[in-house]
Each structure stands twice: as C-alpha cells, then as structure tokens.
Amino acid sequence: MDDVDHYKLPDLDSWAMDEQFLRYYDSSSPDGGGASSATAKNIVSERNRRNKLKDRLHALRAVVPNISKMDRASIIKDAIDYIQLLHEQEKTIQAEILDLESMKLKNPTHDFDHDLPILLRSKKNRTQHILHSTNSPIELIELWVKEMEEKVFVVSLTCSKRTDTMVKLCELFESLKLKVITAHITSFSGTISKTVFIQSDEEEKDVLQKKIQTAISALNDPQSPMSI
Amino acid sequence: MDDVDHYKLPDLDSWAMDEQFLRYYDSSSPDGGGASSATAKNIVSERNRRNKLKDRLHALRAVVPNISKMDRASIIKDAIDYIQLLHEQEKTIQAEILDLESMKLKNPTHDFDHDLPILLRSKKNRTQHILHSTNSPIELIELWVKEMEEKVFVVSLTCSKRTDTMVKLCELFESLKLKVITAHITSFSGTISKTVFIQSDEEEKDVLQKKIQTAISALNDPQSPMSI
DNA sequence: AATAACACGTGACAC
DNA sequence: TGTGTCACGTGTTAT
Numbered sequence: 001m002d003d004v005d006h007y008k009l010p011d012l013d014s015w016a017m018d019e020q021f022l023r024y025y026d027s028s029s030p031d032g033g034g035a036s037s038a039t040a041k042n043i044v045s046e047r048n049r050r051n052k053l054k055d056r057l058h059a060l061r062a063v064v065p066n067i068s069k070m071d072r073a074s075i076i077k078d079a080i081d082y083i084q085l086l087h088e089q090e091k092t093i094q095a096e097i098l099d100l101e102s103m104k105l106k107n108p109t110h111d112f113d114h115d116l117p118i119l120l121r122s123k124k125n126r127t128q129h130i131l132h133s134t135n136s137p138i139e140l141i142e143l144w145v146k147e148m149e150e151k152v153f154v155v156s157l158t159c160s161k162r163t164d165t166m167v168k169l170c171e172l173f174e175s176l177k178l179k180v181i182t183a184h185i186t187s188f189s190g191t192i193s194k195t196v197f198i199q200s201d202e203e204e205k206d207v208l209q210k211k212i213q214t215a216i217s218a219l220n221d222p223q224s225p226m227s228i
Numbered sequence: 229m230d231d232v233d234h235y236k237l238p239d240l241d242s243w244a245m246d247e248q249f250l251r252y253y254d255s256s257s258p259d260g261g262g263a264s265s266a267t268a269k270n271i272v273s274e275r276n277r278r279n280k281l282k283d284r285l286h287a288l289r290a291v292v293p294n295i296s297k298m299d300r301a302s303i304i305k306d307a308i309d310y311i312q313l314l315h316e317q318e319k320t321i322q323a324e325i326l327d328l329e330s331m332k333l334k335n336p337t338h339d340f341d342h343d344l345p346i347l348l349r350s351k352k353n354r355t356q357h358i359l360h361s362t363n364s365p366i367e368l369i370e371l372w373v374k375e376m377e378e379k380v381f382v383v384s385l386t387c388s389k390r391t392d393t394m395v396k397l398c399e400l401f402e403s404l405k406l407k408v409i410t411a412h413i414t415s416f417s418g419t420i421s422k423t424v425f426i427q428s429d430e431e432e433k434d435v436l437q438k439k440i441q442t443a444i445s446a447l448n449d450p451q452s453p454m455s456i
Numbered sequence: 457a458a459t460a461a462c463a464c465g466t467g468a469c470a471c
Numbered sequence: 472t473g474t475g476t477c478a479c480g481t482g483t484t485a486t
Contacts, residue, residue: 041459043480049301049461050478056304063311071476073277076284079307083291086314093321097365100328166408167398174395177296177309182414183394187407201305266473271465277476278463299461 137220138165141191145209151201152181153208158193159216165192172215173198313391316418320388324367365448366393369419373437379427380409381436386421387444393420400443401426 061067061075064082068074139160146154159165166185173180173196183196200208289295289303292310296302367388374382387393394413401408401424411424428436 038458039481042482045460046462046480047478053301053304054478056301056308060304060308060311063308063315073281073284073476076281076288076304079311080284080288080291083288083307083311083314086311086318087291090314090317090321093318093325097321097325097328100325164402166411167395167402170394170398171392174392180394180413180415182412184410184412185408186410188409267466269474270467273475274465274477275463282463301461 138162138168138216140213140216143209143213143216145205145212147205148197152197152199153205154195154197155208155212156193156195157212158191161187161190161192168219169194172212172219176211176215317390320367320390320418321365323388324365327367366390366396366444368441368444371437371441373433373440375433376425379429380425381428381433382423382425383436383440384421384423385440386419389415389418389420396447397422400440400447404428404439404443 057072057075060079061070064075064079066082067078141158141160143155143157145156148154157169159169166187169185169192173183178198178200181197181199183194185192185194187193285300285303288307289298292303292307295306369386369388371383371385373384376382385397387397394415397413397420406426406428409425409427411422413420413422415421
C-alpha cells in the first residue's frame with residue numbers, strides 16, 4: 001500500500017547506523033562483485049525510471065495547449081482540465097451531429113435499409129466493450145515478432161480459421177494498443193495468415209510477442225475481460 | 229500495488245502529523261541544533277508536494293478511460309494517447325459535420341434557419357440525452373468493386389480512421405458473408421485503405437457494392453437497437 | 457532471486 | 472530569509 005499515511009515507528013535506530021556502514025566499504029566481493037552491482041543496478045534503474053517519467057510528462061505537456069506553468073503538478077492538472085473540456089466539446093458536437101443526421105433521415109434517400117446484414121448492431125456498448133469469445137477457439141500455429149527499427153515491429157502469425165477469426169485478430173491488435181501501419185491477411189484452406197507492421201511505444205520484442213500470445217490464449221478463454 | 233478502491237478527494241491535505249517522529253539526531257548540524265526545524269519543514273513540505281502530485285496523477289487516471297496499467301508512466305502515456313485520439317476524432321467529426329451541413333444545403337426541400345452555425349450552436353440541446361453514442365462514424369471516402377472472374381471480386385475502399393475501424397471493417401465483411409481470400413489494410417494519417425479479394429456466390433458487382441455501401445452507413449447509424 | 461515501482465529524506469537551485 | 476521544485480540515492484514492497 002502506498003497510502004502509508006501514518007507510518008508507525010520505522011525503528012529509527014537502525015537506519016542511521018546502516019547508512020554509515022554500507023556507505024563505503026563494500027568492494028570485497030570475491031567473484032564478480034555481486035553486492036555492489038545489486039545497488040548499482042538499482043540506482044541506474046531508478047534513474048531510468050525517473051527519466052522516463054520526465055519525458056512522458058514533457059510529452060504530455062506537448063499535446064496540451066495553453067500550458068501556463070511548467071510545474072509537474074500543474075502540467076497534470078492542465079491535462080485533466082483539457083481532457084474534460086474535450087469531453088464536453090465532444091458531447092455537444094455529437095449532439096449536433098445527431099441532430100443533423102436525424103434531419104437527413106427524413107429525406108427519401110434511404111430506400112432499403114431493411115435488408116442490411118444481421119449482426120451489425122449487437123454489442124459495442126460505450127465505455128468498455130469486451131471481446132466476448134463465445135466459441136470458436138483460435139489455434140495459434142505460428143507467431144514471430146521482429147523489431148525493424150525503434151518502436152516499429154513486424155508481427156507475423158498464422159492460425160486456424162474459425163468464424164470471426166479476422167475480427168478477433170483485429171480486435172486483438174486494437175486492444176493491445178498497437179498502431180497498425182499496414183497489414184496483410186491471407187486465408188487459405190482453413191488457416192489464416194496475418195502479417196502486420198505496427199508501431200508501439202516502449203515495447204520490446206519479446207514482451208510484445210508474449211503479450212500477443214497471452215492475448216490470443218485469453219481470447220479463447222471465456223474468462224478474461226480484456227478491456228480495450 | 230496501488231488500489232483503485234481508495235478514492236481520495238481533492239487537495240487540502242488533512243495531515244500535519246508525523247512531526248513527532250522527525251526528531252532525530254541530525255548529524256549534519258553546522259550550527260547547533262537550530263537547523264533541524266528547517267529541514268523538518270522541508271521534509272513535511274516535500275511530503276505534501278509528493279502527495280499532491282500523486283493525487284493529481286490519480287485524478288488524471290480518472291478522466292482517461294481504459295487505463296491498462298496503474299503505473300505512473302503508463303498513466304501519463306495513456307493520457308497522451310487519449311488526447312491525441314480525441315484530437316483526431318475532433319478533426320474527423322468536424323469534417324463530418326461539414327459534410328452533413330453541405331448535404332443539407334443541397335436540399336431545397338427544407339427550411340434552413342436553425343442550423344447555420346456549426347460549432348458554437350447547439351446550446352439548446354436538452355441536457356439529458358441518453359444517447360451516449362460511442363459511435364465512431366466511419367466516413368467512406370472511396371469504394372469500388374471489380375469482378376475478377378466468376379464469383380471472385382476485389383473490393384477497395386478507403387475511409388476515415390476512427391477507433392475500431394479495422395474491427396468494424398472486418399465485421400462488415402464477415403456479416404455480409406463474403407469469403408475473404410486475401411486482404412491488405414493500410415493506415416496513414418487518419419485514413420484507412422483496405423483492398424480485399426473476396427469470393428461471393430450469386431452476387432453481382434453493383435449489388436455487392438451497394439450492399440457494402442449501405443452496410444457501412446448502417447454501421448454508423450445509431451438506429452440499431454442496442455438493447456438486444 | 458531478480459526486478460519494477462514507490463515513497464522517503466536530503467541537498468541543490470531558484471525566486 | 473524562507474518557500475517551492477526538482478533530482479538523487481536509498482530502503483521497502485509487491486510481483
């Protein structure tokens with residue numbers, strides 16, 4: 001829990017001593033220097049984490065207009081206000097669109113919307129829609145991921161073709177927040193092969209592959225509600 | 229790690245305790261014991277600052293939907309992505325409004341007194357419209373169908389990219405019961421282009437095109453009953 | 457065991 | 472002279 005508001009008695013006698021002890025004398029590792037590298041790893045890792053967060057904050061400031069103060073808290077606050085403003089804008093604008101659209105419906109341009117396909121409406125409730133897997137398990141035959149350049153990967157996978165397989169694959173990539181640059185899908189004799197160029201921040205090849213893999217298996221499993 | 233359940237409301241820190249624990253032996257006392265209260269102030273001040281930032285961050289998370297990881301950096305990243313998504317949405321929505329507007333102007337059968345201003349209008353909308361239309365209206369830019377041989381067609385369409393556009397396109401073809409042989413999808417700067425070879429019994433080129441066309445517009449239309 | 461994410465106290469620098 | 476903000480290294484905790 002990070003909400004350690006009251007932090008009962010952290011034995012203050014210990015920390016003052018320990019700090020003095022492990023301050024200097026620790027290079028006595030016989031082989032490889034394990035103890036020092038433990039903390040050394042930590043400090044460089046922490047430094048990376050801080051830098052990442054700093055970059056993110058600065059990127060956040062870039063997409064929010066009218067930032068007044070460069071202060072961390074203010075940046076976040078401005079972002080919050082901006083998002084809420086966009087939300088309101090979206091609401092009114094969409095109301096207007098609906099208004100116009102309904103007027104358009106009165107026109108005799110629509111002749112036959114009654115023979116439209118059946119399963120178009122179904123799901124898609126607003127805030128979070130779930131990949132409901134119902135049935136048709138997708139059998140993953142092959143999957144590999146290659147990093148072409150920084151943040152750009154090519155993913156190739158072939159799997160068994162079931163009903164809605166293509167839809168599910170698309171949902172998969174969408175749910176993983178991978179930005180698809182270009183994709184090629186081929187279906188032949190019961191199998192589907194998909195090759196896709198994606199753009200993904202901060203991911204690493206193996207992590208990405210693992211993510212896709214688990215996402216597919218989770219897709220078959222009627223248990224995991226992967227929110228998009 | 230952190231839990232969503234704890235829901236702390238705005239600033240105004242309610243804690244000013246823990247000073248009692250801060251009376252320790254300051255080893256770095258340049259001048260007697262007077263400097264300790266200076267650093268003690270700093271400590272509690274810094275603690276407050278950290279908490280403010282934490283609250284802001286978690287307030288940011290509250291206004292961004294579909295946050296995957298609770299990680300600080302991820303929260304900011306999701307916020308950035310979301311803002312950019314809203315930006316794109318705004319663009320395409322405005323384009324759509326302009327489209328509808330022009331379409332409306334072409335129709336002389338209507339009196340056009342109450343729909344002149346585009347953006348700043350619509351203060352008159354009822355406050356409570358339940359139509360939380362998540363929709364992502366897909367704006368069809370181009371569509372053509374060519375019959376390659378008997379029962380084999382190639383369909384090419386480009387449209388505006390919104391959330392879930394790829395998924396919806398796949399659903400579209402699936403719902404029309406078109407057997408996809410091979411498909412290629414490319415996304416660039418807010419538009420999606422899809423070229424697909426399909427196999428379809430008993431259809432004819434123009435009929436097929438019309439079907440796809442109406443299916444897309446039906447896909448945008450909030451006419452479909454969501455209750456089922 | 458190793459790693460990742462935090463909160464903490466502290467020194468430094470700016471008004 | 473503080474007051475506020477930041478980065479740093481460290482210990483702790485959860486995965």
